[in-house]
Amino acid sequence: MQSHNDTTAKSGDPVAVLGQRIQQALAQVLGPEYADADPLVRPAQNKAFGDFQSNAAMGLGKKAGRQPRQLAQEIVDALDAGDLCEPPAIAGPGFINITIRPEALNAMLADMDQEHLGVEPLDRGHLVAVDMVGVNIAKAMHVGHLRSSIIGDSVCRILARLGYEPLPQNHLGDWGLQIGMLIDYVMQEQIDLDSLTLPDLEVAYRESNRRCKENPEALERAKARLVLLQQEQPAEIDAWHKVTRITLDACYEACDLMDLTLTRDHERGESFYRERLKPVVDALLERGIAEESEGAIIVRFPSENPSSDASGEDDEIDEEQSPLVIQKSDAGYLYATTDLAGIRYRVGELGAERLIYVVDARQRDHFKKVFTAAGMAGWDVLPGRDDSERKAELIHVAFGAVCGKDGKPLKTREGENVKLMDLLQEAVRRAQAIVQEKNPDLSDQEKAEVARAVGIGCVKYADLSSQLGKDYVFDWDRMLAFEGNTGAYLQNQYVRIRSIGRKAPDDVNPAAPFCIEKPHEKDLALTLLRYPTMLAGVGRTLEVNKLCQYLFDLAQTYSAFYTECPVLKAESPALRDARLRLCNLTAAVLADGLHLLGIRTLERM
């Protein structure tokens, strides 16, 4: 699974460099078979103990039958790291506490202070398909699309930053009975599609639904219309194109407001797979993976616990996992069929090596089954490789519900889904009011820019900053309060740094050597140096909230530095320049990270 090895020591990462040295010591003390044991280097949990700690001696001591504390001593004796740190201390049951030397920090910071900020991208050509947004025809985007859009976009940005080539896939709901109902309705009523707006279309959609529910004849007509559409009759196709266009034009307004990188080129709706559904079913039947059952075609899954265990207490037959239906008894296909066709296309034709689905957590079981079925068919095997066994990674990035303060999924007072555009516009409006109050001197244009960046940024940050799989509480006051863990807090820290930069005199040396001495400087340096490894981890696990957490740490650490360490009024020009460079590096990391979250930075706010 873990095809991406990030243990290669990056010269600018103290954890990696120290880890490497400790591994050498481990090999020396315990033998070469321990050369790749995890050195378990972590930032010190308590500053009083030093900067870093290694917990390796305790676990390995048990494993190798050695006394942990004594083993720790032997590791320390064998450790060759005098250029990096003070002589380590041993504490408790066998913690190795490490204090890094300022010169080492200065060198690592200089190493990091380049355009790529220490992040080493992969070679080109690693395609990743990201299934996101998932707009439905004839419906405006609502809160349900918020998370898929925001998370998917951030995932794309992060992967691109790490050298992957993300391919957003807007999996439109554009092919099914509901389209047949809608098209039949607008054609029956002779509605002029050229002057229709999305709200009109939504009304028509609801009306067509209602009719089909009440009137069997209407339903039959809709089904017949769907057949005509699927036969690609010109009139039906024309109507379908038009309703699709109306829907998407409106949806892209919301996408633009959210600054999504996704474009029209990334439309891969259900209709895209329409010719690929039958082959999916045929192939699975042919290989005996799928079978007929009660008129439908299904894929069964072997039970995970093959038989009752040794205890024999539980002699009931294991409940079989429910099967995956890929063709209905009326010969119609389902979204599982489309998803399987999608995997086949994305892996087999595009050659994507990771397929990421940013979809509601309630579909966990669905994706688990679809992924398993795809694996059974071998559709996750990457084509055209020497090592033909290399498999694409199939990942469901499941996200929880957006809830109101009452803890229940967010709805309007009328009990309807909140429209995404309304929500975004309210965010901007609320931010506008706050800018007006906090900084009335800005020009109107600047205020509008700040309101947009802050309003949208806060919504995004609130969405990305807790564990994605959990529900989260959507609370305007908390997310827009510019105190605490919010997007605006981060944006403001950036503004404060840039303000110093603007006021710096002309004679500063931008390449002045770093000079880490004070505790707050050291904290900031250590936090900055965590960035590349942190980001690589997020690229692997897609835990975007950890990027948020890191940026908040960085911003707070910077703030403490800012209050304690004068920059422009530093005691000497050399120190001033060194601190200014530290500020600039912090700004660069903050801007980079915010950009990866899809949050705009500002020069003033």
Add this chain to the structure above:
RNA sequence: GCCCCGGUAGCUCAGUUGGAUAGAGCAGCGGACUUCUAAUCCGCAGGUCGCAGAUUCGAGUUCUGCCCGGGGCGCCA
């Protein structure tokens, strides 16, 4: 009935293959502004980590059972 996710401070949440005294933010209380943007910072207070067992030098973290909340469970997407 079965499966999945969650339960940590008054509220919203972190907690990295098991590590030292469980951390933030908000709210509360007390301080710091003729500023390098106070949209900030510093300090105080606040906890039976849902409950009970098990594993071990050590458990919020692993295992088992239970309680509570949410979600899912063959022809909707």
